[in-house]
Amino acid sequence: MKPCAFEFLAPKTLAEALSVLWQLVEEEGLAVKLLAGGQSLMPVLNMRLSTPDVLLDLNGLQGELGDIVINRQQVHIGALARHYQLETHPLIRRHVPVMAEAERWVGHVAIRSRGTIGGSLVHADPAAELPLVATLLDGSMILQSKNGCRTVPAAEFFLTYLMTTVEPAEILTEIIFPAMPARSGQSIEEFALRHGDFALAVAAAQITLDESGRIRHSRLALGAMGPTPLDMSDKVAQLEGTRPEAAEIAELMADICRTIEPDGDIHADGPYRQDLAAVLSARALTAALQRAQGWTEMA
Amino acid sequence: MAYDYVGQSVRRVNDQRLLRGQGQYIADIRRPGLAHVAFVRSPHAHARIIAVDTAPAARVSGVLGVYAADGIEFPALPLLFPYRTLDAVTQIPFGREVHHVGEPVAMVVAENRYQAEDGAAAVHVEYEPLPAVAEMKRARQDGAPRVHSDRSGNLAASIMQNVGDAAGAMQEAPIVVNCEIGMGRVSCAPIETRGLLAEWSVRSGDPELHVYAATQTPHMMQRIYAELLHLSERQIHVQAPDVGGAFGAKEPFYVEDFLVAWVSRQLGRPVVWIEDRLEHLLTSVHEREQFHQAQMGLTRDGRILAVIDRFLANTGAYVPWGVIVPVITSTLIPGPYKVPNYFCEGLVMYTNTTPLAPYRGAGRPQAAMVINRLLDRAADRLHVDAAAIRQRNFIQPEDFPYQTGLISREGTPMVLDSGDYPALLKTLMQAGGYAQWQEKKTRQSASDRPLGIGLAVGIENTGMGPHEGATVTVGSDGQVTIVTGAASQGQGHETTLAQVAAEVLAIDIDRVHLVEGDSQRIAYGTGTFASRTAVVAGSAVKMASEQLRDKMLTLAEHLLGTRREFLQLAGGTVRVVSDPTRSVSLAQLAEAASGPFPGSSYTLPVDPGLSVTMFFTPPGATYAAGAHLVVVEVDRDTGQVNIVAYTAVHDAGTLINPQIVTGQIQGGISGGIGTALLEEMRFDEAGQLLTGTFMDYLLPTALDVPDMTVLHRATPSPLNPLGAKGVGESGAIPSPSAIVAAVEDALKTEHAVLDAIPVRPSAVRQRIRMASEPQ
Numbered sequence A: 001m002k003p004c005a006f007e008f009l010a011p012k013t014l015a016e017a018l019s020v021l022w023q024l025v026e027e028e029g030l031a032v033k034l035l036a037g038g039q040s041l042m043p044v045l046n047m048r049l050s051t052p053d054v055l056l057d058l059n060g061l062q063g064e065l066g067d068i069v070i071n072r073q074q075v076h077i078g079a080l081a082r083h084y085q086l087e088t089h090p091l092i093r094r095h096v097p098v099m100a101e102a103e104r105w106v107g108h109v110a111i112r113s114r115g116t117i118g119g120s121l122v123h124a125d126p127a128a129e130l131p132l133v134a135t136l137l138d139g140s141m142i143l144q145s146k147n148g149c150r151t152v153p154a155a156e157f158f159l160t161y162l163m164t165t166v167e168p169a170e171i172l173t174e175i176i177f178p179a180m181p182a183r184s185g186q187s188i189e190e191f192a193l194r195h196g197d198f199a200l201a202v203a204a205a206q207i208t209l210d211e212s213g214r215i216r217h218s219r220l221a222l223g224a225m226g227p228t229p230l231d232m233s234d235k236v237a238q239l240e241g242t243r244p245e246a247a248e249i250a251e252l253m254a255d256i257c258r259t260i261e262p263d264g265d266i267h268a269d270g271p272y273r274q275d276l277a278a279v280l281s282a283r284a285l286t287a288a289l290q291r292a293q294g295w296t297e298m299a
Numbered sequence B: 001m002a003y004d005y006v007g008q009s010v011r012r013v014n015d016q017r018l019l020r021g022q023g024q025y026i027a028d029i030r031r032p033g034l035a036h037v038a039f040v041r042s043p044h045a046h047a048r049i050i051a052v053d054t055a056p057a058a059r060v061s062g063v064l065g066v067y068a069a070d071g072i073e074f075p076a077l078p079l080l081f082p083y084r085t086l087d088a089v090t091q092i093p094f095g096r097e098v099h100h101v102g103e104p105v106a107m108v109v110a111e112n113r114y115q116a117e118d119g120a121a122a123v124h125v126e127y128e129p130l131p132a133v134a135e136m137k138r139a140r141q142d143g144a145p146r147v148h149s150d151r152s153g154n155l156a157a158s159i160m161q162n163v164g165d166a167a168g169a170m171q172e173a174p175i176v177v178n179c180e181i182g183m184g185r186v187s188c189a190p191i192e193t194r195g196l197l198a199e200w201s202v203r204s205g206d207p208e209l210h211v212y213a214a215t216q217t218p219h220m221m222q223r224i225y226a227e228l229l230h231l232s233e234r235q236i237h238v239q240a241p242d243v244g245g246a247f248g249a250k251e252p253f254y255v256e257d258f259l260v261a262w263v264s265r266q267l268g269r270p271v272v273w274i275e276d277r278l279e280h281l282l283t284s285v286h287e288r289e290q291f292h293q294a295q296m297g298l299t300r301d302g303r304i305l306a307v308i309d310r311f312l313a314n315t316g317a318y319v320p321w322g323v324i325v326p327v328i329t330s331t332l333i334p335g336p337y338k339v340p341n342y343f344c345e346g347l348v349m350y351t352n353t354t355p356l357a358p359y360r361g362a363g364r365p366q367a368a369m370v371i372n373r374l375l376d377r378a379a380d381r382l383h384v385d386a387a388a389i390r391q392r393n394f395i396q397p398e399d400f401p402y403q404t405g406l407i408s409r410e411g412t413p414m415v416l417d418s419g420d421y422p423a424l425l426k427t428l429m430q431a432g433g434y435a436q437w438q439e440k441k442t443r444q445s446a447s448d449r450p451l452g453i454g455l456a457v458g459i460e461n462t463g464m465g466p467h468e469g470a471t472v473t474v475g476s477d478g479q480v481t482i483v484t485g486a487a488s489q490g491q492g493h494e495t496t497l498a499q500v501a502a503e504v505l506a507i508d509i510d511r512v513h514l515v516e517g518d519s520q521r522i523a524y525g526t527g528t529f530a531s532r533t534a535v536v537a538g539s540a541v542k543m544a545s546e547q548l549r550d551k552m553l554t555l556a557e558h559l560l561g562t563r564r565e566f567l568q569l570a571g572g573t574v575r576v577v578s579d580p581t582r583s584v585s586l587a588q589l590a591e592a593a594s595g596p597f598p599g600s601s602y603t604l605p606v607d608p609g610l611s612v613t614m615f616f617t618p619p620g621a622t623y624a625a626g627a628h629l630v631v632v633e634v635d636r637d638t639g640q641v642n643i644v645a646y647t648a649v650h651d652a653g654t655l656i657n658p659q660i661v662t663g664q665i666q667g668g669i670s671g672g673i674g675t676a677l678l679e680e681m682r683f684d685e686a687g688q689l690l691t692g693t694f695m696d697y698l699l700p701t702a703l704d705v706p707d708m709t710v711l712h713r714a715t716p717s718p719l720n721p722l723g724a725k726g727v728g729e730s731g732a733i734p735s736p737s738a739i740v741a742a743v744e745d746a747l748k749t750e751h752a753v754l755d756a757i758p759v760r761p762s763a764v765r766q767r768i769r770m771a772s773e774p775q
Ligand SMILES: Cc1cc2nc3c(=O)[nH]c(=O)nc-3n(C[C@H](O)[C@H](O)[C@H](O)COP(=O)(O)OP(=O)(O)OC[C@H]3O[C@@H](n4cnc5c(N)ncnc54)[C@H](O)[C@@H]3O)c2cc1C
Pocket: A033, A034, A035, A036, A037, A038, A039, A040, A041, A042, A058, A079, A080, A105, A106, A107, A108, A111, A114, A115, A116, A117, A118, A119, A120, A122, A123, A127, A128, A129, A130, A166, A170, A171, A172, A173, A196, A197, A198, A199
């Protein structure tokens, strides 16, 4: 369990990283891997599932890509922001509370202290929490290369298991999330066999109420149900305009989840995952609804 | 009294060093010119090797040598535990036929592990795949593929126990209950994987092999090396440095142990191999996998009349520790209960999977599962309490020594030495709040998160022979050194064995030091496994210390001119009671006993040297016991099982160090939680391992192990001078059964029957779904 030999480069600025990456990939035709927190990449290298020519360490760009700021109701998160920052940062807790809540389910403290949001999104495990949150809130990924910059919405970012639209000469630099609207609540519910394991099923929800207390807008996303996170928001649109009881939500979700067909693996077969999806999405929607009802404007 | 060390929770002397990262494990040992090994392992569960092309690997940078399963003939590993009906197949290093995925077919030695792995990736092996069978039930069927092409079938051994007339008694029993249960295969999974460093030298013209090994059995390794390499034991030195856990994985002798030593001689360089986690999960021994169909006959008032059990046990491709595990199971099913008529038949099957051998508990958790689940079924049927039916059937304190009528694993009549099972269970009921939990359970039964209560009592045969020795020596600085043939993998021998000697010698414990795991420091040793060190090595230390004390007093009488009735030994000094100014220190005694200056005559009344060696040979196993009470909460919607309370009461005989004993039991219970709820090594039908990483093989972590209450209720053993019973495995024995019982109890409304462990949430959920669906 030792990686194969590779060259190691550690650029100090984003500009340098983009230009070195371009050179190696586009001009020399080499296989390059970007190293962020290493929490997914190192096992992949050690098991020789990936055998790159060059490892390009992004950790020197922490100053440029590590910030979390809010600007016009949008939260901008640098790709090198660590899981623990997302868990504890006041801006995240206030404007993207579901992300802070989701982080408690991501691995263990040691993993959260190194792993990054960029690595987590690009690794694109369909059971991972941050891709799910990005899907729920329709986050935008900023991808830069020496040649330019593009913005990809979450709905187009995740292609399949462990595959995204990121090109070999591109770096994910920033992720943008809309701040939670007024009279809203968010929630995430997960089931894993042990605390810190990847989810067997995970559901995240956001509910926004109108002034009369009816649901104006409902969003739901499911993880671990297929090759990418599932956006179920149009399925739960029928909740809009209603004031549902928990039991009604549970019934609706049992119906809706019959339409998804998750794959089985050694930990859980398809029907069990489907079962979990119904339970967890009902719990997440109910909790989000309760939080929306308790929403108060903060100073 | 200041020197009453036995029974005190003395702090573990090694922890400071180990917690500060100053341990010396195999991977920490450096040698000039050390070369590294990587193995090429079979991707097939069963195949013939047609050809191996090592040439591309030999050209890889840093590679020093490539050795493969063609052209080299090695003998098969010796059979360690013969058994009457055993048709033994042991592994052949670099044999031409591989019998499970992961068997080594080639080895690459290089300047470092990275290059060795580069080389291993470049070795090309041509296989002729053969039909394979991974499941023991399938292996037993007519027409199943043969695990070993040169055998006519897949049966490794059949085991039978017969007491009284079980069939007849069953037929006449007014109440008969059945239980079918499959137990999943688990891995030992110590923190430190296996590892080995071998180095050859020449002394007086003879080759000498020095091996550092992460092993539980250094003397056994020495003996096997001597046999396989045609050397004398004096030419082989096996040393176990710090060893980071073992749980059975480091007990057998593996082909890698042989090949690494062999290749070091070929190359003329010291060579090290550190097993990685993939290799560990794939090739270090597994355990537990058995399938039982059992039946119990009872009177209407709940007295056991007969038990009949038929089981299959998987031994994988070989028998690295004989068939000890299923034999132990067959002898321990009756456990702490009076079973007047008992019949058990076990079939041990070869399969094309990783071999099975003892893991902490070694066949006893399976036995405890069978008898306790039968009693649970009987309690249900008779509408009596689970504790009450156990109390009705216990062997009573006055029945000891209790003749079970069985033949033990050693081939001698099996006799239980001591215990007080009724008191054990009574203590458990009170300490665990049984009555209160029952009330709470009733209140919560209609909720989405019902409670369930489980109970199990199990016994363990511990402290087995043949022997262990101890040499206790006082040095010229007055410090005491103990040398034993045991080997520690973290159990705390440095502390507990020192406590025994320090108490006898009335000396401060920090002046007592332990040396173990070294084949050249003491001529014989059995090793550390089967919960035996406290009992066997501990007794040897006690006996040697007592003789040493006697010797010291004889010498002091002579030097002080005072009879021993008037002398007192304490704090490293022998004093005249009436005149404390007249004294002699241990250092002075040791000095005197080493003799005067060279050339003079030795005239003292004791043999030279303040050193005594004694061996303890236990007359039979001593039986430890444990009773466990567990309360779980089950989430009806997800099937998740949460342990909300865990209480255990153990009889480990005399406790040398209660805190260490408690720690051992907590560790055992943690293992039991894994066995019951999480851990399973799984293979597909073709024999491919599906759980090759810790993402798929789920060990309970600190977050999954609840707080537990562990209490002790000792009945000292009459079979050894300490009165101790073994404890290393105890916690793992009743725990799986208690946990499964609790989950089943929580699903009472669903009438769920759990017939396999580990009990996964998906299985729980499936039972709930089935119950809620209209019939
Ligand atoms: C024991 C364990 C448990 C875990 N449990 C969970 C869990 O429950 N939930 C969960 O979501 N995750 C879990 N993880 C994974 C963890 O969250 C990782 O941190 C994360 O998946 C990857 O982030 P990283 O920064 O470590 O990325 P790395 O491992 O460094 O990289 C991952 C991939 O992303 C690429 N990459 C990284 N940064 C960029 C970038 N800026 N631009 C383009 N490509 C980039 C890399 O090249 C690589 O392919 C667990 C990990 C471990 C070891």
